[in-house]
Amino acid sequence: MSDPETAAAKTTPLTGLHRELGARMAPFAGYDMPIRYAGGIIEEHLHTRSAASLFDVSHMGQLTIRGDDRARALEALVPGDIQGLVPGGMRYTMLTDEAGGILDDLIVTDVGPYLFVVANAACKEADIAHIRAALPAGCALDELDRGLVALQGPKAAAALAALAPGAEALPFMTAAPFEIDGVRLAIMRSGYTGEDGFEISIPADDTERIARMLLDLPEVELAGLGARDTLRLEAGLCLYGQDIDRTTTPVEGGLAWTVGKRRRAEGGFPGAGVILDQIASGPPRRRVGIRPDGRAPARAHTPVREVGGEAVGEITSGGFGPSVGGPVAMGYVAAGAGEAGRAVEVVVRDKPLPARIATLPFVRHRYFKGKGG
Amino acid sequence: MAELRYSEEHEWVRVEGDIAVIGISDYAQEQLGDVVFVELPERGRSVARGEEAAVVESVKAASEVYAPVSGEVVEVNEPLADDPGLVNREPTAGGWFIKVRMADLGEVEALLDQTAYDNFVSTL
Numbered sequence: 001m002s003d004p005e006t007a008a009a010k011t012t013p014l015t016g017l018h019r020e021l022g023a024r025m026a027p028f029a030g031y032d033m034p035i036r037y038a039g040g041i042i043e044e045h046l047h048t049r050s051a052a053s054l055f056d057v058s059h060m061g062q063l064t065i066r067g068d069d070r071a072r073a074l075e076a077l078v079p080g081d082i083q084g085l086v087p088g089g090m091r092y093t094m095l096t097d098e099a100g101g102i103l104d105d106l107i108v109t110d111v112g113p114y115l116f117v118v119a120n121a122a123c124k125e126a127d128i129a130h131i132r133a134a135l136p137a138g139c140a141l142d143e144l145d146r147g148l149v150a151l152q153g154p155k156a157a158a159a160l161a162a163l164a165p166g167a168e169a170l171p172f173m174t175a176a177p178f179e180i181d182g183v184r185l186a187i188m189r190s191g192y193t194g195e196d197g198f199e200i201s202i203p204a205d206d207t208e209r210i211a212r213m214l215l216d217l218p219e220v221e222l223a224g225l226g227a228r229d230t231l232r233l234e235a236g237l238c239l240y241g242q243d244i245d246r247t248t249t250p251v252e253g254g255l256a257w258t259v260g261k262r263r264r265a266e267g268g269f270p271g272a273g274v275i276l277d278q279i280a281s282g283p284p285r286r287r288v289g290i291r292p293d294g295r296a297p298a299r300a301h302t303p304v305r306e307v308g309g310e311a312v313g314e315i316t317s318g319g320f321g322p323s324v325g326g327p328v329a330m331g332y333v334a335a336g337a338g339e340a341g342r343a344v345e346v347v348v349r350d351k352p353l354p355a356r357i358a359t360l361p362f363v364r365h366r367y368f369k370g371k372g373g
Numbered sequence: 374m375a376e377l378r379y380s381e382e383h384e385w386v387r388v389e390g391d392i393a394v395i396g397i398s399d400y401a402q403e404q405l406g407d408v409v410f411v412e413l414p415e416r417g418r419s420v421a422r423g424e425e426a427a428v429v430e431s432v433k434a435a436s437e438v439y440a441p442v443s444g445e446v447v448e449v450n451e452p453l454a455d456d457p458g459l460v461n462r463e464p465t466a467g468g469w470f471i472k473v474r475m476a477d478l479g480e481v482e483a484l485l486d487q488t489a490y491d492n493f494v495s496t497l
Contacts, residue, residue, distance in 0.1 A: 024406075041432040042407045226406070226433060295410050295454070297430050320409040320432050327410075349412070349428065 012058035013147040013207035021222060029121035031059040034224040044227035045322040048193055049363070052153035053223035054214050061124030062146050062201060063117040065131070067139030070115050074108065077134055079250060079269045081260035085110035090173040090190060093258050094250055095127060100271030100278070101246035102253065103130065105238065109175045109188060116175075116186070118148070118199070120240045147207025152197030152231070154366065155219040160187070160198055163213060167198065171370035180210055189368060192228065194235025194361055196368045234321045234328060236289060236360030242300060243287065243316040243330060251278035252332065254287045254360070288338045289358035290315060290329040290346065296353055297327040298346040304333055305345050305352070312337040315346065321362055328362045329355075377465060378484035380441040381493060385465055388481055393442045396469040397429060397460065400494045405431040408460040413449040413471060420446060420473060422480055427470050429460065442480040444473040 009032040018025060023034035034056060036044060047053055065074060071083040080093025089110050095103035104123035109116040119127045124143070132141050151160055157168040164178040167187045175188040183206040191197040202210050214220055229239070238244045244253045249271065256279050263269065267276060292298050302315040318329030329346070337344070340359045345352040377385045383401035387394040402408065410430040420426045420440035427438040449471050453459055460468040475481070485493060 035433070036406060040407050230432060295457075296412065297410055297435070299435065320407075320430075322432075 010059070012056055013204045014056045014058060014149075014211055017208055017211060018056065023222075023224060028225055029059055031121060033059060034222075036224040036226045037222050039221070041224070041226035041230060042322045044221070044223035045230050047221050048153045048195060048223055048227060048231055049323050050154065051221070052151055052156040052159050052197070052217075052219045053227065054211065054220055055150040055152065055223050055225075055228055056147075056211075057150050057199070057228075058147045058207065059121035060148055061117075061119035061121065061127065062144040062148060063119060063124075063128065063131075064111075064142050064144060065115040065117060065135070065139060066113070066142075067135070069136055070139050071110075073135050073139050074115060074131070075263070075269065077131060077270065078106070078108075079259040079263050079272070079275060080108065081263055082108055082110075082115070084260065084262065087112040088174050088176055090175055090188060091258075092173075094244075094255065095130060096250065096269060096271040096275065097246060098270050099246075100249040100251075100274030102240070102244045102248055102250060103127070103246065105240050105244065107188075107190060109186075111175070111186070116201075122241060144201075145204050147202045147204055147211075148199060149202065149207070149211055149214070150191050150193075150197060150199045151214060151220065152191045152193040152195045153219075154196060156195070156197040157368065159214070159217040159219045162217060169371070170368075172196075172367040181213065183210060185210065192235075192237055193231035194237070194363055194365045195231070196366050230319060230322055233317050233319060233330065234323055234361065234363040235365060236330065236362065238287070239317055248287075248332070249275055249278055249283065251275055252283040252286055282335055285313060285332045285334050286338055287316070287330060287360075288333055288340075289360040289362060290318070290331055290344070291356050291358040291362070292327040292329065292346055293354040293356065295326060296348055298329050298348050298353070298355065302329070302331075303347040304331055304355075305347065306337070307343050307345055307354075312344065323363050328358075330360060333357065376487060378441075378481055378486060379490035379493075380439070380484055382439050382441070384438060384441045386441050386481060386484060387465075388478075391475050391478065392447065393444065393473045393475050393481070394469050395426070395441060395471050395473060396465060397438060398490070399464045402461050402464040402468070405429065405433075405436065407432050408457045411453040411457050411460065411470065413453065414446050416446055416449060418446045420444065430457075438470060440473065441484055442473060442475050443477060444475040446471050447474050448472040
């Protein structure tokens with residue numbers, strides 16, 4: 001018999017571990033996920049920026065696309081350069097629609113014999129249907145039943161090297177197969193905190209054991225989705241459904257850098273007309289950082305206006321930045337109103353508060369670009 | 374120190390003469406997590422029981438704090454502006470929010486005592 005309450009929330013291979021270790025759990029994208037542990041969001045955030053934290057991101061979709069024409073087929077759905085990937089290479093890109101809106105943002109890895117795609121939990125069912133419908137005969141998409149953890153922070157590389165020697169040498173946005181304690185897993189030099197770090201895809205049955213081995217490393221502590229959100233906000237990274245969605249284009253979202261030279265020249269992806277026109281002529285609005293002057297956080301949907309008057313936009317993500325030590329936000333403002341340093345007002349609980357347009361990220365990215373890089 | 378009385382919205386009241394010192398409970402601060410900002414009312418404002426009197430913001434979200442008794446705000450806890458973490462560290466002492474000169478001392482009797490509040494929290 002199924003209890004609708006418990007049937008509603010999906011679990012990950014680490015749900016039991018989270019509960020054992022005192023996580024405060026909450027529903028996120030249909031999954032029962034850890035928001036924070038005993039130390040709290042600020043402590044977890046600061047530990048990630050100074051040492052290394054382990055995040056369970058197993059709710060995200062892990063997909064494979066196989067078939068001879070897989071790269072060309074995926075390029076019909078995304079503006080990223082997928083055919084240009086070499087084995088081990090990774091790309092951040094997005095599924096777009098005919099109006100240039102964003103259906104989801106993805107990380108695509110060329111594993112060699114197939115493409116490996118990580119998709120947002122809330123979007124993955126729709127993504128699977130969308131991609132399958134577009135794949136030609138001879139190509140196939142499958143969803144993997146695996147765990148996914150992120151190990152993030154300046155000490156992540158030294159920590160992981162103890163279990164997977166050689167992983168520390170992977171440059172940012174590359175991946176390779178490794179073995180830890182007899183378990184074959186994929187290690188990617190990637191993440192969503194602005195820090196150096198890794199994402200590790202692990203067979204579901206082995207995920208808890210590998211996670212415990214990672215947590216036994218002296219530098220590593222658990223961190224929840226609360227810290228993941230404050231870290232990515234300070235790093236100026238978009239949260240799908242909040243900062244980017246069907247109503248925003250990659251250009252408005254500040255993601256035109258993901259559209260490579262060949263794709264700009266050739267087009268051939270949904271919404272190419274709108275997107276390439278915005279790249280050439282500028283978008284009507286764009287995503288910027290917003291830094292309130294005072295201490296009051298300005299959260300999603302807070303109106304942004306010119307000093308004393310006219311509406312210029314809206315905050316899409318905002319809150320407290322623990323490393324900044326004050327409120328930080330990002331949002332969309334009209335073209336011409338977005339230069340860094342410009343004074344604006346954010347309207348919090350009907351009160352206009354002084355703020356400034358800020359350069360993103362709020363905290364410098366510290367990705368590992370390779371030896372000497 | 375006088376005993377605390379509680380509302381079901383997790384505010385506490387400590388009565389000192391006709392003054393009610395008001396804050397949020399230890400349970401509430403634990404639920405909220407790290408408090409990063411507190412918005413307090415103007416001194417001199419009148420608040421009615423159940424009316425929004427302050428806002429407490431954690432890393433995750435903003436929450437209203439309701440006046441558990443009616444009266445005039447005679448003092449606000451200024452140190453919370455620079456150290457909102459007091460609400461987490463000392464929720465029923467240094468982390469108080471406001472002091473209200475009560476219009477009706479009888480309103481306190483309608484609030485929960487410590488045992489009743491603890492029982493209420495255990496059902497949540």
